[in-house]
Amino acid sequence: MRKVLAILLPLLLLLTACGGTSTGKSAGAAEIFDTVKVSGGSDEEAPTVEFESPLDTSAAAAKTVAEGEGAEINEGEQIRVQLVALNAEDGAVLGDTYSQGEPQVLPMDESFKGQFPELYEVLIGTKVGSQVAFAAPAPEAPEGAPEGAPENPKQILVLKVISSEQPPPEPAVLSPEDVKKLDDEGRLPTFTFGENGAPEVTIPENEPSDDLVVKVLEEGDGEVLAEADTITANYTGWTYDGEKFDSSFDRGEPATFPLTGVITGWTKGLTGQKVGSKVLLVIPEPWAYPNATQGQPSGTLVFYVEITGKEAAQ
Structure with missing residues (x-):
């Protein structure tokens, strides 16, 4: 539960249907995305993401790489996104949400802001339909992991904002x-x-x-x-x-x-x-x-x- 946000701990790149980059909002060491190019894709199909590898993911960074045309994302809303994760060392695709059928729902709240401040800063005020790239250092191996266990790969994620809306009312305990x-x-x-x-x-x-x-x-x-x-x-x-x-x-x-x-x-x-x-x-x-x-x-x-x-x- 509430572990949805863990999907974002790799990096994230926004996908675009036309390819190229944009001069949109950025936060952190966003210059690492200068060589990123995306092409193809849709709300249901992952794009192709290319970049000069390896990318330096030692510091968190986020950048809008393609501007959308929808409404601006506001604090307190929840957004639906599609993601594709890639290995920052060689560009290999590690996984995506497109093949799972349903976009992920991410709350634009204080908890998300605390976990991913750079990504939050870029998403707030960005328009629906935008492609946003995000990167963060690879998480450390959990305490107690066997010696010699493989390290978590350095990753980037490519995120496309499908929609943004007010979250449903908080449930209550029925009387x-x-x-x-x-x-x-x-x-x-x-x-x-x-x-x-x-x-x-x-x-x-x-x-x-x-x-x-x-x-x-x-x-x-x-x-x-x-x-x-x-x-x-x-x-x-x-x-x-x-x-x-x-x-x-x-x-x-x-x-x-x-x-x-x-x-x-x-x-x-x-x-x-x-x-x-x-x-x-x-x-x-x-x-x-x-x-x-x-x-x-x-x-x-x-x-x-x-x-x-x-x-x-x-």
């Missing part, structure tokens, strides 16, 4: 009265259980709530969970079309994790519940994986959770 109303109307998922206690879900055909649904199926008699606690739980998760994507029951043991280290829907939905409780969570996308990367589920998610224990924060 118990509204949850009961949905339940009485048959508009909530239901569960059946196998011999090992593993749940199977039946999801109604209606559209899910835009807010977080928390329904206590069976209340426990243990301690109340605080947001700062680490909890142990058995769970299964499905997308709203009924596809299972994760289950501790399948692994044969419960999972342990801090409530502050999971998706927002878990943090808000399980804080205040008791150990021993069994809970249904229907989590809207903004509180699940709003910028789902490969391997993460997208859209509204359904979870069955059995809280088996907790460790209070020290």
Whole structure:
């Protein structure tokens, strides 16, 4: 969750349908993009990106390399972008979002600004349709990585801004009265259980709530969970079309994790519940994986959770 921004840690270059460069906004060591040329491509197809290699990515840099003709991007909006990542040493394509079908959504907020100040500076005030190049030093290997492990490649990313708009309203936690109303109307998922206690879900055909649904199926008699606690739980998760994507029951043991280290829907939905409780969570996308990367589920998610224990924060 919220790891969407990690896609940007390589560098980024804007793609253009006509090729060439532009004298648009820039920040950081933007002179590294002087030899970059892009050609072809569209909103659905990645462009060809060429440059004199290697590019020096030792300092962060961003530059608008082709001006769009749409509305200006403003603070607080969210933008949809397509990206292509290339090896800064030899220009080889490392990956793209075009082949994944859906553009990435990036929030123009303080969190993004803090992580990518050069890119944020260039994007704000740039027009929709623009191509923006971005570069940053390669991230260091994580602590504990085996000695001799290959280093992360130096990368550039090519980004095209597809659209910019105000973000949807922040979800809320649905009131118990509204949850009961949905339940009485048959508009909530239901569960059946196998011999090992593993749940199977039946999801109604209606559209899910835009807010977080928390329904206590069976209340426990243990301690109340605080947001700062680490909890142990058995769970299964499905997308709203009924596809299972994760289950501790399948692994044969419960999972342990801090409530502050999971998706927002878990943090808000399980804080205040008791150990021993069994809970249904229907989590809207903004509180699940709003910028789902490969391997993460997208859209509204359904979870069955059995809280088996907790460790209070020290």
